[in-house]
Amino acid sequence: MSAEAVATSSAAAPATSRKNPAGIFLVVGIIGLAIGLGALVMGIQNNDSRLALSWLVGFTFWFSVLAGMLFLTQISYLFDAGWVVVVRRQMENCLAAFKWLWLLLIPVIALPLLMDNPGLVWRWMDLDAVVPGIHHTTVGNDVLYLHKAGLLNVPFLIGRLCIYALVTCGLAFLLRKNSFSSDLEINPKYYKNCRKISAVGIFLTAFTATFAVFDLLMSLSYHWFSTMYGVWFFALSMRLGIAATAVLCFHLSQQGRLKGLYNQSHAYFLGCLALAFTVFWAYISFSQYFLIYNANIPEETFWYNIRELNIDGSKSAWWYVSMGLIFGFFVIPFIALLWYPTKIKPWRFRTISCWIMFMGLIDIIFNVVPIQEPVDNILGFQVLPFLSPALLVDVAVVAGIGGICIWAALRSAAKQEPIPLHDPRVLESIHAAE
Amino acid sequence: MEHQPKALYCLLGTFTKTPEFFEAAGKVRDAGYKKWDTFTPFPVHGLDAQMGMKRSKVPMFTFCGGLFGFCLGTLITWYMNGWDYPLIVGGKPFWSPVFPFPVMYELTILNAAFGTLLGMFVMNMLPRHNHPLFNYPDFVRSNDDTFFIVIEKSDPKFNREATEAFLKEIGAEEIHAVEA
Known part of the structure; x- marks a missing residue:
């Protein structure tokens, strides 16, 4: 059964031998990272949190894309899905970027600590920092910090981040190794190995993604807590992972590597998943808001208040961002993806996928950037604004980290076959029917 | 009271091999028949497109x-x-x-x-309590090992002799006239 697959792949081979654009992405990545690093150092020196947060925004964006792909890869193994085989190889190539991604988290953690401004991004890292909104209290005297100090301390945080990196890179390594080995040797054991790895890995990935966003995003406002937060991130990561995969596969099918292999059915299935997770994201994001709104406890509601109100009670720019998320990140993709042609027509699906990735970035900015800074006003704090020149730094860091991730994925893709030639379900995938 | 079959309802062609049946369905579509249907013992992927069916409403x-x-x-x-x-x-x-x-x-x-x-x-124009095709005594074969292509008499292109010849030409193994 593999003979036909080999024939198909060798037909596609001349197209793959064209110039690999990895170098361009590496250059873009280095330029973007240089801008981001400059902004980060400037932020540390001038005590400007917003400039430093750009790095976290960029990291979170690509972390959610890659985590989504890691989830989807393992889910497809667990469900023993046939259609996905052609698409899965592209995600496996992207998973090569995980090790670079975690290395790129180091500057935003290490530089504020080394340059003597530890509380710049995560206020709880500086025990002498003033707590916003509570006059004359430092983090070290804040009872809500002391209660969480067992979790929120720098050595334990670094230890946890190392575990997250180990789990994601380890799973990526094992899944890639088994999948690539099956290209060289016809043996169903590699497929079975992947299924076993996924059975354990899906739990590890879920815990890793959940705790990573608790540590990196939720602890930005360490007074606040939400049990929905990990699920929100899961929904977001699936949306971004699926959107990125769809864009990638359409590109590869036009450029030649997947020409004739990636067909309308694959697009349709990815479109159905994109629709499902659009609804799931809305469900989770709304549920988080709804529970906090109904319970109306100040310890929780402040998180939404700082994303809605100015000091005088008028609506801030963040309120319009949140409305933009409801309509732009839910309603528009939902209505668009309900229509069958959106899922199968390449340019429509690609447009909506790019839109989902753009709005996903806005959602991450909405979750990361509005942190409180202590000032002398009636509230005792001010909130970082949405509109600021630092949005350009956000874009630079997203391009920077993205450039490195895409470079790593292309480097992996250049060495591997376009599809897993001897996967037991590869023919089923090539001939997938809706 | 026994039901008395009267007028011709359709011509029914049987097939036993999936590829031949699949090709034949495409030929019926290309011949321009509108009121026709297929019956298969199991789902055949791509058959709706082969029959020229539009997406469901x-x-x-x-x-x-x-x-x-x-x-x-x-x-x-x-x-x-x-x-x-x-x-x-x-x-x-x-x-x-x-x-x-x-x-x-x-x-x-x-x-x-x-x-x-x-x-x-x-x-689907449901509910309906009976279908004229059930007058074909071996209808259950479509649930076992036989594919049917059914061309109804109400099709504007239907012509008893021409359609029968057409079914034979596209490879139908048996051709039955079903009355209703």
């Missing part, structure tokens, strides 16, 4: 049902809490889109499901 019923449910949920929560009997609960506004959203959302799903069911019945 049922999703429109689903969408309309969902939209109706959403509006209904909005209306009843607004009418009950915001208009007819305004009541402050938990310090929330009389009506806002937030607190009754579960009602709106559940009614959207419920009515979308009703719309789907209704749409399926309407588009």
